[in-house]
Amino acid sequence: MIRALCLASSGLGIAALAWGYRENRSVPAALALLLFGVFWLAAQWRWPRPIPRPLTGIGAAVRVWFSALGLVVSAAAAAAGLLLGAPSGWMIVGALGGLLAWDLTDLDQRLRLADSTDDLSTIGRRHLAWLGLTAGLGLLLTAAAMLIPLRFSFALTVFLAFAAVLGMTRLVSWLYRG
Amino acid sequence: MRRAFLLSLVVYALILTGLIARIGTVPYANSGTNRGGLVLALSLLFVTYLVASLLRAPGNVSLEITRTLSAERTGTDTPVEVMVTITNTGPSLEEVLIEDNVPPGLVVCDGSPRHVLRLTHSKTVTWTYTIRGPRGHYAFSSARVKAYDPFGLISRDQALTLSHAARLFILPPVLRLKYVAIRPRRTRVYSGLVPARVGGTGTDFFGVREYQPGDPPHWINWRAIARHPDTLFSNEFEQERVTDIGIVVDGRRRANLYGVGPAFQRRSPPDDGHTYPTVFEYSTAAAAALADAFLTQGNRVSLLLYGRFLRWTLPGYGKVQRERILRTLALAEMGDSEIFADLDHIPTQLFPAHSQVVLVSPLLLGDSPLLSERTDDVEVLIRLRARGYRVMIISPDPVAFEVALIHADPAFGHQNVARPDVELAARITQIERNLMLQRLQRAGIQVINWDVSEPFEQAIHRHLGRPLAWLRAVRGTP
Numbered sequence: 001m002i003r004a005l006c007l008a009s010s011g012l013g014i015a016a017l018a019w020g021y022r023e024n025r026s027v028p029a030a031l032a033l034l035l036f037g038v039f040w041l042a043a044q045w046r047w048p049r050p051i052p053r054p055l056t057g058i059g060a061a062v063r064v065w066f067s068a069l070g071l072v073v074s075a076a077a078a079a080a081g082l083l084l085g086a087p088s089g090w091m092i093v094g095a096l097g098g099l100l101a102w103d104l105t106d107l108d109q110r111l112r113l114a115d116s117t118d119d120l121s122t123i124g125r126r127h128l129a130w131l132g133l134t135a136g137l138g139l140l141l142t143a144a145a146m147l148i149p150l151r152f153s154f155a156l157t158v159f160l161a162f163a164a165v166l167g168m169t170r171l172v173s174w175l176y177r178g
Numbered sequence: 179m180r181r182a183f184l185l186s187l188v189v190y191a192l193i194l195t196g197l198i199a200r201i202g203t204v205p206y207a208n209s210g211t212n213r214g215g216l217v218l219a220l221s222l223l224f225v226t227y228l229v230a231s232l233l234r235a236p237g238n239v240s241l242e243i244t245r246t247l248s249a250e251r252t253g254t255d256t257p258v259e260v261m262v263t264i265t266n267t268g269p270s271l272e273e274v275l276i277e278d279n280v281p282p283g284l285v286v287c288d289g290s291p292r293h294v295l296r297l298t299h300s301k302t303v304t305w306t307y308t309i310r311g312p313r314g315h316y317a318f319s320s321a322r323v324k325a326y327d328p329f330g331l332i333s334r335d336q337a338l339t340l341s342h343a344a345r346l347f348i349l350p351p352v353l354r355l356k357y358v359a360i361r362p363r364r365t366r367v368y369s370g371l372v373p374a375r376v377g378g379t380g381t382d383f384f385g386v387r388e389y390q391p392g393d394p395p396h397w398i399n400w401r402a403i404a405r406h407p408d409t410l411f412s413n414e415f416e417q418e419r420v421t422d423i424g425i426v427v428d429g430r431r432r433a434n435l436y437g438v439g440p441a442f443q444r445r446s447p448p449d450d451g452h453t454y455p456t457v458f459e460y461s462t463a464a465a466a467a468l469a470d471a472f473l474t475q476g477n478r479v480s481l482l483l484y485g486r487f488l489r490w491t492l493p494g495y496g497k498v499q500r501e502r503i504l505r506t507l508a509l510a511e512m513g514d515s516e517i518f519a520d521l522d523h524i525p526t527q528l529f530p531a532h533s534q535v536v537l538v539s540p541l542l543l544g545d546s547p548l549l550s551e552r553t554d555d556v557e558v559l560i561r562l563r564a565r566g567y568r569v570m571i572i573s574p575d576p577v578a579f580e581v582a583l584i585h586a587d588p589a590f591g592h593q594n595v596a597r598p599d600v601e602l603a604a605r606i607t608q609i610e611r612n613l614m615l616q617r618l619q620r621a622g623i624q625v626i627n628w629d630v631s632e633p634f635e636q637a638i639h640r641h642l643g644r645p646l647a648w649l650r651a652v653r654g655t656p
Contacts, residue, residue: 068184075188075224079195082216095223103227106181106330113275114294117305123273123296130234130328138226145219161197161218168189171228 002111002124003044006104010040010070013097017077020090024081033077040070044105060109067105074098088146096135103131182331185228192221227329235332236325240268241297243321243338245278251347251505255310257287258346262321263304266297275324279337284311284346311348313462315509318344349504350462353635355471358642362421362568364532370420370476380415387414420476422493424529425503427465428539429485430519431512433555434458436540436576460574460630461538462507467634468536468572469503481506484524486513521558532566540576543610556614560621570624573615577608578629 014037021030043066078095082088107127111120200214241264248259262278278291289307297303320337327333357371365374377384386399389410402411428434436457465481472479473496480493481503491506493499517523520542529535542555563569581604584597615625628637 068181071184072188075192075220078220079192079217082220083195083199083213085213088216092220092223095220099224099227102181103329110273110275110326110330111294113292115290115292115305117290118293118295120294123294126272126296127328130230134227134230134329137230138223141222141226142219145222146216157200158197161193161200164193164218164221165190168186168193168225168228171186171225171232 002104002108002128005128006101006108007041007044009097009104010044010067010101011037011097013074013094013101014040014070016090016097017074017081017094020081020086020094021077023090024084024086026084026086029077033073036070036073040066040101043067044101063105064109067102071098071102074101092139092142092146096139100131100135182228182231185224185331189221189224189228192217192224196221228331231327231329231331234272234327234329236271236274236327236334237269239271239274239323239325239334239336241265241276241323241338242267243276243340244342245318245321245340245344247318247344247346250345251349254313254348254351256348257308257310259306259308260291260318260344261304261306262291263302264295264297265302266299268299270298271325272296272328273326273330275322275326277322277324278307279318279320279322280309281316281318281346283314284309284316313348313350313459313508314511315505316346316348318346347505347508349508350459350466352470352504353463353467353633355467355635355638356643358468358471358475358638360421360423360534360568360570360642362423362532362534363566364530365419365421366478368420368476369418371418372421372475372477374417374419376417376419377414378417380417382416383413384416385414386411388412420478420495422530422533423472423477423479424482424493424533424535425465425469425472425479426482426484426524426535426537426539427461427507427510428521428537428541429458429461429483429510429512430542431485431514432519433540433542434461434512434576436580456512457540457574457576457579457630458510458512460579460628460634461540461572462510464572464574464628464634465538466504466507467638468538469507470500473497473500473503479503480528482524482528483507483510484518484521485511486515486518488518488525490525490528521555524558524562526562526565526567529567533568534570535562535567536570536572538572538574541571541573541611541614543607543614556617559618559623563621563623568624569622570626571618572626572628575611575627575629577604577611578631580604582631 014033018030018033018037021027021033043062074095075098078091078098081091081094107124111124114120196214196216196218198214199217200212244263246261246263248261249256252258260278262276264276273294274297275292275294277293280286280291287308287310289305291307293303293305295303318340320339323334323336323338325334361373361375363375365372365376373380373382377387386402389398389412393412397412399411399413403409434457469479469481476495478493478495479499481491483489483506489506489509491499491502494502521537521539537559539555559569559571581600584600611627615627618625626637626641628634
């Protein structure tokens with residue numbers, strides 16, 4: 001199920017981005033995104049096995065690196081689309097799809113280390129619940145930030161941006177210490 | 179943690195892009211084209227993910243792990259069940275990877291030592307897995323624990339050391355030898371099965387002496403009395419006693435470098451997951467079988483591993499000594515040493531004078547092309563014999579061993595060496611080896627050249643088995 005969700009989120013994310021670009025009449029960019037999406041899905045595809053085995057070697061590297069590349073491309077394409085005037089809804093969905101696919105790929109990799117007797121369904125279910133909650137909250141915040149018209153002066157904008165960067169730095173340092 | 183770094187880079191990039199775009203679009207802010215703000219808003223999606231991960235980061239990992247092995251000593255490739263029990267004494271762990279560190283060399287043949295679990299507070303989880311492996315000593319030290327947050331961004335990785343470190347001895351296979359005939363020059367006082375070269379009570383005829391009061395009537399030699407009617411004569415039998423036996427296992431790497439070269443390492447492992455045996459493994463198996471046979475006969479046996487260093491098992495009798503020797507053989511491994519490069523440094527003072535010394539070694543050819551300098555085991559062994567020791571050499575035939583490996587390997591013909599060349603080289607080496615063994619035999623050393631394709635008990639029975647009574651009578655006392 002996790003693999004299916006992973007494939008679905010990456011496919012839907014790229015499709016949303018491509019659709020947004022098409023609506024913005026940037027067809028070459030949409031085609032390029034679709035091409036990348038095909039490669040991404042191909043890198044993620046594994047024939048179903050009754051007992052998933054840990055991926056090692058080139059197979060694992062391709063999968064992990066393509067998933068990281070997918071996250072970066074999705075975020076970059078969404079940001080570029082927003083700057084170019086593409087529909088923000090499709091762009092947000094595209095970025096969210098990339099984030100979910102990246103997360104689920106890593107979860108799938110971690111769960112492949114488990115034994116067939118482990119209760120993976122509980123772990124997977126709780127992960128999906130927490131991920132859904134987080135994604136919903138993130139979407140809500142993003143949509144609210146986009147829809148609520150707030151007017152800041154230039155100085156306040158710069159101050160808020162630097163405060164965000166400092167806060168992020170603090171957050172990341174906590175993550176590293178953890 | 180690389181994932182957290184990547185995600186933070188994405189967030190930084192989005193904030194920076196949004197800020198630059200915001201600066202660029204400030205003049206048009208009043209016209210409603212706040213695109214930089216949209217990008218800044220987009221970054222909130224990723225920031226939420228990061229914050230959520232931080233909120234559910236795993237706390238202190240506090241686990242109690244116990245490990246129980248179904249056996250502390252076992253035979254080669256015999257399955258042993260390992261049971262691992264884990265209790266979470268700390269806060270709940272959303273996702274934790276626990277991997278029992280299986281010592282290198284052991285193979286997990288059933289179950290898995292690695293599990294991914296969700297461990298709530300005070301929850302206990304138990305699992306079992308089965309291992310097997312080649313001869314050796316294996317210490318189970320620690321278990322690896324890696325706790326994750328739900329998104330896998332933050333992890334706590336630590337090695338938990340168990341309070342009771344389990345260990346497993348995998349002993350060499352012990353072949354049962356019916357009888358091993360040896361004739362040392364000196365025996366101990368206790369009765370046993372080794373001919374003592376002393377007249378007295380026994381089974382084998384030793385000589386004729388004058389009748390002494392108390393001799394059983396059936397000892398009286400009537401034929402001798404018929405020749406000399408004035409005196410009564412009695413038969414005398416050879417006493418059988420126990421003796422001191424020192425077994426020396428040659429663990430020098432260069433003496434055992436057969437079937438382990440680059441040409442053989444290219445072979446794929448056997449289908450059943452086992453490893454290919456080496457000449458040294460045959461040596462340890464032979465030493466185990468001999469020690470078992472000698473101890474069963476009641477002798478006092480000691481063991482010396484001669485390789486990278488000396489490992490000496492003090493002489494002893496019985497089952498306890500058998501266990502000591504088998505455990506020492508389980509620890510035996512090949513090694514190189516400058517000091518023990520040749521057999522010159524066998525500490526002969528460890529063996530009682532005139533006792534039986536059994537050397538288990540493939541032996542080094544003096545002019546072997548494998549050696550950088552000329553080393554000759556023969557001279558050393560002849561000197562040992564000259565000191566009065568009864569020396570027996572059990573020599574697994576390395577040439578036959580390697581030739582058999584080449585014949586069994588269908589891919590060997592592709593390795594730039596023509597098969598006729600190999601055959602010729604094998605013949606020359608075998609001739610050299612036979613000459614070396616003949617030199618040893620001429621010096622009074624008992625040599626058993628063991629082709630390892632033949633079962634050891636058969637080779638021993640042929641060379642050292644007790645001859646039949648009628649054969650003893652024909653040949654005389656062995």
